[in-house]
Amino acid sequence: MQPPPWYADIATPALLRHARTTYGKAMRKALDDAGFDDIPANGLDVLGGLAHGVRGVPIGQLVHELSVTKQAAGQLVDTLVARGYLERTPDGKDRRQLLVTLTERGLAAAEVQAAARETIDDFLLDRLGAQKVEAMREGLAALIEARTKDFVPH
Amino acid sequence: MQPPPWYADIATPALLRHARTTYGKAMRKALDDAGFDDIPANGLDVLGGLAHGVRGVPIGQLVHELSVTKQAAGQLVDTLVARGYLERTPDGKDRRQLLVTLTERGLAAAEVQAAARETIDDFLLDRLGAQKVEAMREGLAALIEARTKDFVPH
DNA sequence: ACTATTGGTCAATAATATTGACTATCAATA
DNA sequence: TATTGATAGTCAATATTATTGACCAATAGT
Numbered sequence: 001m002q003p004p005p006w007y008a009d010i011a012t013p014a015l016l017r018h019a020r021t022t023y024g025k026a027m028r029k030a031l032d033d034a035g036f037d038d039i040p041a042n043g044l045d046v047l048g049g050l051a052h053g054v055r056g057v058p059i060g061q062l063v064h065e066l067s068v069t070k071q072a073a074g075q076l077v078d079t080l081v082a083r084g085y086l087e088r089t090p091d092g093k094d095r096r097q098l099l100v101t102l103t104e105r106g107l108a109a110a111e112v113q114a115a116a117r118e119t120i121d122d123f124l125l126d127r128l129g130a131q132k133v134e135a136m137r138e139g140l141a142a143l144i145e146a147r148t149k150d151f152v153p154h
Numbered sequence: 155m156q157p158p159p160w161y162a163d164i165a166t167p168a169l170l171r172h173a174r175t176t177y178g179k180a181m182r183k184a185l186d187d188a189g190f191d192d193i194p195a196n197g198l199d200v201l202g203g204l205a206h207g208v209r210g211v212p213i214g215q216l217v218h219e220l221s222v223t224k225q226a227a228g229q230l231v232d233t234l235v236a237r238g239y240l241e242r243t244p245d246g247k248d249r250r251q252l253l254v255t256l257t258e259r260g261l262a263a264a265e266v267q268a269a270a271r272e273t274i275d276d277f278l279l280d281r282l283g284a285q286k287v288e289a290m291r292e293g294l295a296a297l298i299e300a301r302t303k304d305f306v307p308h
Numbered sequence: 309a310c311t312a313t314t315g316g317t318c319a320a321t322a323a324t325a326t327t328g329a330c331t332a333t334c335a336a337t338a
Numbered sequence: 339t340a341t342t343g344a345t346a347g348t349c350a351a352t353a354t355t356a357t358t359g360a361c362c363a364a365t366a367g368t
Contacts, residue, residue: 007295016174019297023167136293141161143173250346
């Protein structure tokens with residue numbers, strides 16, 4: 001009979017928080033070391049979402065990704081624009097909509113951040129194997145899908 | 155050949171954030187519905203950590219759990235005390251240390267919160283099975299352990 | 309054309325976190 | 339035991355981040 005693992009009686013939300021902190025700290029340190037030391041807290045999630053070949057996202061999408069009001073998202077974008085990471089460019093299709101895109105500097109930061117993320121990803125892969133990593137991601141995805149259920153408000 | 159799942163190119167930190175939000179929204183709604191509608195954001199993590207028979211934790215532990223300064227943790231505790239959820243009680247062993255414990259009201263809230271958490275846990279278990287849930291939690295634990303590595307600052 | 313909806317801003321305020329300076333207790337040792 | 343250093347926490351001031359409320363422009367659906 002196995003002894004219970006150390007995390008046996010830590011609730012899943014707490015595990016999620018700490019796991020996310022691991023990525024957060026690693027990415028933050030990499031960015032700081034590379035001179036990108038003026039990125040606000042939620043900025044990492046914005047850059048992360050823009051990282052790979054995404055050409056631009058509307059503010060409204062950030063609102064969903066960050067689960068904040070659109071004013072807060074707008075303010076965050078303001079800061080990131082002021083610090084040279086992002087640009088607002090109008091979308092041709094719908095002239096209400098402003099797309100947020102990476103500047104040169106923003107792209108450089110996003111790449112540093114992505115590299116740090118991959119360091120952790122690789123550690124995990126090495127530690128657990130592809131099978132379990134995939135199971136973890138599947139579990140996380142299932143939790144996200146739970147939000148469409150009626151016991152979780154949108 | 156399987157089509158890639160919808161979350162295939164969402165980075166793990168983003169998955170973690172959204173998964174945590176699922177728990178957060180569900181617990182928040184349950185608390186609101188039960189009349190506990192004045193709990194600050196990080197308060198859920200405090201109550202969650204105190205939930206099951208834990209008799210009291212020092213502020214310093216909250217600092218680690220929340221990854222904030224001790225001042226921020228102290229301020230959060232102030233608010234929770236003012237609103238009747240927590241008490242500060244001196245620890246006999248070490249008179250510098252103040253233990254944070256649940257009041258009656260705090261315990262009631264913690265129970266509502268735990269029930270909401272379990273609803274999500276059950277959903278996940280039903281959806282994925284015990285095996286995969288355990289794999290997910292193991293993955294999260296491995297990520298947390300990664301913080302002892304030198305590529306993640308403490 | 310009219311109305312409702314969507315995407316976003318501006319301004320003011322509230323909530324939350326940080327930096328800096330400080331007190332009290334404890335632990336180790338000379 | 340006096341002294342030094344580390345630990346646990348507070349107080350005060352400020353900075354940062356998020357929310358509420360009021361608004362405008364463009365689009366979508368009659």
